[in-house]
Amino acid sequence: MSPAVPSVTEPDVASLHAVCAELAEAADAVREAARYASRVALGPRPPAAAAGPRRRRGDRRELVSALTDPRGFGWAPHGRHPLAGALWLAGVLTSRESLAVSLAVEGLKARIRAASVRHPELLENPTTSRVLRAIDEDRQAEAVRVFKTLLTEKGAEYALALLAPSFADIMAWNALTDENPFNDNAGWQIATGRPLTSDYFLGISSALWSVLDRGAGRAEPHTASAELLEGLDTSGTIVGYVRNIGRIGTGGLLLVQQVAGPDGVGRYVVQLAGMGAAFNAQGPQDLVGAIDAVASRETPYTRAVVKALRRLVPSGTEVALVGHSQGGITAMNLASSRDFNALYTVTHVIAIGSPVDHKRAADPRTRVVSLVNEHDIVPSLEGRSAVSPYAPPAGFTEFTWADDTHAFPLCHAAERYAHNLEHDVPHARAHVDSELAPFRGRVTGTHLFTLHDR
Numbered sequence: 211m212s213p214a215v216p217s218v219t220e221p222d223v224a225s226l227h228a229v230c231a232e233l234a235e236a237a238d239a240v241r242e243a244a245r246y247a248s249r250v251a252l253g254p255r256p257p258a259a260a261a262g263p264r265r266r267r268g269d270r271r272e273l274v275s276a277l278t279d280p281r282g283f284g285w286a287p288h289g290r291h292p293l294a295g296a297l298w299l300a301g302v303l304t305s306r307e308s309l310a311v312s313l314a315v316e317g318l319k320a321r322i323r324a325a326s327v328r329h330p331e332l333l334e335n336p337t338t339s340r341v342l343r344a345i346d347e348d349r350q351a352e353a354v355r356v357f358k359t360l361l362t363e364k365g366a367e368y369a370l371a372l373l374a375p376s377f378a379d380i381m382a383w384n385a386l387t388d389e390n391p392f393n394d395n396a397g398w399q400i401a402t403g404r405p406l407t408s409d410y411f412l413g414i415s416s417a418l419w420s421v422l423d424r425g426a427g428r429a430e431p432h433t434a435s436a437e438l439l440e441g442l443d444t445s446g447t448i449v450g451y452v453r454n455i456g457r458i459g460t461g462g463l464l465l466v467q468q469v470a471g472p473d474g475v476g477r478y479v480v481q482l483a484g485m486g487a488a489f490n491a492q493g494p495q496d497l498v499g500a501i502d503a504v505a506s507r508e509t510p511y512t513r514a515v516v517k518a519l520r521r522l523v524p525s526g527t528e529v530a531l532v533g534h535s536q537g538g539i540t541a542m543n544l545a546s547s548r549d550f551n552a553l554y555t556v557t558h559v560i561a562i563g564s565p566v567d568h569k570r571a572a573d574p575r576t577r578v579v580s581l582v583n584e585h586d587i588v589p590s591l592e593g594r595s596a597v598s599p600y601a602p603p604a605g606f607t608e609f610t611w612a613d614d615t616h617a618f619p620l621c622h623a624a625e626r627y628a629h630n631l632e633h634d635v636p637h638a639r640a641h642v643d644s645e646l647a648p649f650r651g652r653v654t655g656t657h658l659f660t661l662h663d664r
Contacts, residue, residue: 222323222324222327223324223327226320226321226323226324226599227324227599228599229317229320230317230320230321230324230599231599231600233313233314233316233317233320234314234317234401234402234403235402236313237310237311237313237314237317237401237402238310238402240283240308240309240310240313241286241308241310241398243283244277244283244286244287244288244308244309244310245288245289247273247276247277247283247286248277248286248287248288248289248291248294249289249290249291249294250270250273251270251273251274251277251287252274252287252289252291252293252294253291274287277297278297282309283308283309283310284306284307284308284309284310284311284312285297285301285306285307285308286301286308286309286310287301298391299391302389302390302391302394303389303391305348305387305389307387311386311387314386314397314398314401314402315383315386315387315401317401318379318380318382318383318386318400318401319346319383321376321379321597321598321599322342322376322379322380324597324599325375325376325379325595325597328375328584328597328612329375329376329584329597329612331372332372332373332375332376335360335372337356337359337360337363338360338372338373340356341353341356341357341360341380342380344356345380345383345384345387348387350384350387350388350389353384357369360372365617366618367617367618367619367620368616368617370587370618371585371586371587371615371616371617371618371621372585372616373587374584374585374586374587374590374595374618375584375585375590375595375596375597376595376597377587377590377595378400378410378590378591378592378593378594378595379400379595381396381397381400381410381411382396382397382398382400382401382410382593383397384397384410385397385400385410385413386398386401390412390413391413392408392412392413392414393408393409393410393411393412393413394413395407395408395413396408396409396410396413396593397410399593400593403593403594403598403600404568404593405505405568405592405593406504406505406568406592406593407505409501410593416502416504416505416506419498419501419502419505419506420502420505420506420509422498422502423494423498423499423501423502423506423509423510424510424663425494425510425513425662425663425664426510426513426664427494427509427510427511427512427513427514427515427516427517427661427662427663427664428514428517428661428662428663428664429464429514429515429517429518429521429659429660429661429662430659430660430662431521431657431658431659431660432463432658432659432660433658434658438457438458438658439656441457442454442457442465442467442656444467444653445650446469446479446646446649446650446651446653447639447643447646447650448532448560448631448639448642448643448646449628449631449632449639451479451481451532451560452532452534452562452624452627452628452631453624453625453628454467454481455481455482455483455484455532455533455534455537455562455624456534456623456624456625456628458481458483458658459483459486460483460484460485460486460487460495461486461493461495462486462490462492462493462494462495462660462661462662463483463658463659463660463661464480464481464482464483464514464515464518464658464659464660464661465480465481465656465657465658466478466479466480466481466518466519466522466523466656466657466658466659467479467481467653467655467656467657468653468654468655468656468657469649469650469651469652469653469654470651470652470654471648471649471650471651472647472648472650472651473648475528475648476527476654477527477528477529477530477648477649478519478522478523478527478528478529478530479529479530479532479646479649480515480519480529480530480531480532480541481532481533481537482515482531482532482533482534482536482537482538482540482541483495483533483534483535483536483537483624484500484533484534484535484536484537484538484563484564484624485497485499485500485535485536491663492662492663493661493662493663494509494510494511494514494661494662494663495511495536495537495661499511499536500535500536500539503536503539503540503543504539504565504591504592506543507543507546507547508543508547509540509543510663510664511536511540511543511661512540512543512544512547512550514659514661514662514663515540515544515661516544516550516553518659518661519553519554520553522657523554525553525554526553526554526555527554527555528554528555528557528648529554529555529556529557530556530557530558530559530560530646530649531544531545531556531558531559531560532559532560532562533559533560533561533562533564534562534563534564534624534627535562535563535564535588535622535624536564537564538559538560538561538562538563538564538566538580539561539564539565539566539569541559541560541561541564542559542561542564542566542569542571542578543569544556545559545569545571545572545573545576545578546569546570546571546572547572548572550572551572551573555573556571556573556576557575557576557577557648558576558577558578558579558645558646558649559571559576559577559578559579560579560581560642560645560646561578561579561580561581562581562624562627563581563582563583563586563588563589563622563624563627564580564588564589565588565589565590565591565592565594566578566580566589566592567580567589567592567594567602567603567606568592568593568594568603570603570605571605574605576605577605577607577645578603578605578606578607579606579607579608579609579641579642579645580602580606580607580608580609581609581627581631581638581642582596582608582609582610582611583610583611583612583613583615583621583622583626583627583630584596584597584610584611584612585612585613585615585616585617585618585621586618586621586622587618587622588622596608596610597610607641609635609637609638609641611630611634611635611638613626613630613634
């Protein structure tokens, strides 16, 4: 039995990426046309061209027919009108698909086909093929059951790494075709390359995560052990910074190294670690904080970092922000803040294994580098994967690779990224080291802070 998403060859990838973009644009246009037709057909005002009551009623009937006919828009009523909303909900609950959704899903399938060129295991593994086929045939319960089988047979570590290159696309496909009306918006945002404002599992709004992730942020100087201080790298290389992040761990420590650059100018390298315990009532590095950081700009983590730096770094100083996982998201959130840029000159952001592709630095001079292991599922959690048809934002430099780990979270660990940079992707290492050359010099100060939510 052939997979729901057939494989392709290398020359097809560029063509498929172009098709993906065209299908997304077409889906968006059809959805907007259906929204307008719903407003005219179901709203209080009749079409302007209607000549009389009988003609107006006839036009309304024709529009409603087009909005519910498989040969027209499919089942496409939606919009702010209560009746349009009720009809849309009925369609979701009864698995009636609109033309716009069909186009968006075809685009997502094309993305998975393109991803399978670099990652043939997506389609060659019989269990993943069964997952895709079940989603394709609107059997979401079976897709979940088969995925659980994959977790049991191969282990969660292998299964998540296996699906990582297309995880967001698969989740968007599922969101657009399942019976959950709340996650449709996230499915649309991924399908059309827009920033996520809700999650694609349950459809929980980003605003709710911000309410849950409250705290003014607090930073206290940390007295480190001699062993930790002696183990910190002072080479000024990206491998050294990533290893430092691995050494300080995910328990709430922030590392700031003061450097006398080759030109004698004092600069600072801020090194931010990722998520620790899933639920941490004291520190900002937890699951709620990580989810909130993807969509928000200001979080307890960013507020705590700002308070730490204001105790140490003079205003106007050049700083480089190096962050892993949630630390990388936080680095981009700081770089995107006009208030933070008014305090410091953010010359570089280096995000390692972080979902940052929908964020933008406030200062166009800030150089952003994203480093991604393609089997790491975390960088794709915002909707754009390392093999996406959408290019990274202007001003971003992205390096992606696939090592032989094929296991999550091992491939996400800071130590593994340091290994990759040192041994597997020397060109990425050389590029980042060249970018950070002004920060390579004698370390004149090493400062650690403990970060708190409140």
